[in-house]
Amino acid sequence: MEFPVAGVTVNPFLLAGIGFLVGVLGGFFGVGGGFIAGPLMFWTGVPMHFVVGTDLAHMTGKSIVAARRHRALGHVDFKLGLVMVVGTILGIEGGAQIIEALKVLGAVDVAIGLAYTLILLAISLFTAWESLRALRMIRKDRLAVQEALGFEGIARRVHSIALPPRLSFPASGIVSVSVWAVLGVGFLTGLLSGALGVGGGFVRMPMLVYLLGVPTHIAVGTDLFEVVISAGFGTLTHAIKGNVDIIMALVMQTGAALGAQIGATSTRFFAGPRIRLFFSALPLVGAVMVLARLLSAGMFH
């Protein structure tokens, strides 16, 4: 099928298949899946700036459904989400401007591809390290105690930052924290979202837990609320800059909707750090795919 906006011809079933795979993985591991969809789309021959914008568009629709379900469960801290989104939007615009500057320089594919590869490698290594550590802790039967002591310390230091103004977030159990810490988390993930076309959930969720001390289930729901806003804003700003092929995003979404349902249902049969250990291989596959595509297209010459 020809996609005249992006100027490429790609099999729509391949795109729906990518959506399905990302949907299953997203539903199963609780992430948006942009870090897998991006490399796969790039691998099919979609130009990198269309990968970034179109992936954000497909993620918006997928996350709306998930966020609605979490809201019903009371897992969304709207106050925290709304404060954080200010930083997120500034970060997204910054990321989109970086793409525009790289387009002018003609280096968008190489620069974004390399940044993608490095971030994917970092996620893979961190997840492998964290899950192996958790497995060791489970064997010693002291996981809960170790996690509480280690991460409370970091969150306590962030909460003690004295920069005014300070706000409380009762839904997340935060008595008082500097607004700048919340905005900083939003800005960093927004920058990633705008520049790489990812929702940023795989970075924001751990940051909410480890840096701000938000309980995990609230962090997941609030993160999805953020993804809807950030990916929605990212879709608009990238579409206005001509980086989104809506038909391509709609095709991918057909597969993602079914995949997300199946992935979420499958979590019932698997659980624990072993899943996170399996998961750590996924970003590695994504990194190899981006590098292979860059090398095969001769982009380093």
Place this chain on the structure above:
Amino acid sequence: MDEREIRRLIRNLAIELVLYGILVVAYFVVVLELLSEPLTRLFHNDLTLYAFAGLGLIVAQGVLLDAATSFLLDRLGLGRLE
């Protein structure tokens, strides 16, 4: 979950994939072919309108697909596993 239930689950999942696949093919042929030309024209003439129309389509399709997949999963007994 015993072996018989697992076999029933896999069978229902296969039925859902076939039904959903047929719906998706029909959707590609009818809706996307019809939308392709006007959206391409909009992309070249008015990017701002294209951006808002695109976001609207993505949101609407997200809600519709959620309803369709939930309905199929429920009818085939897969929804009860959640």
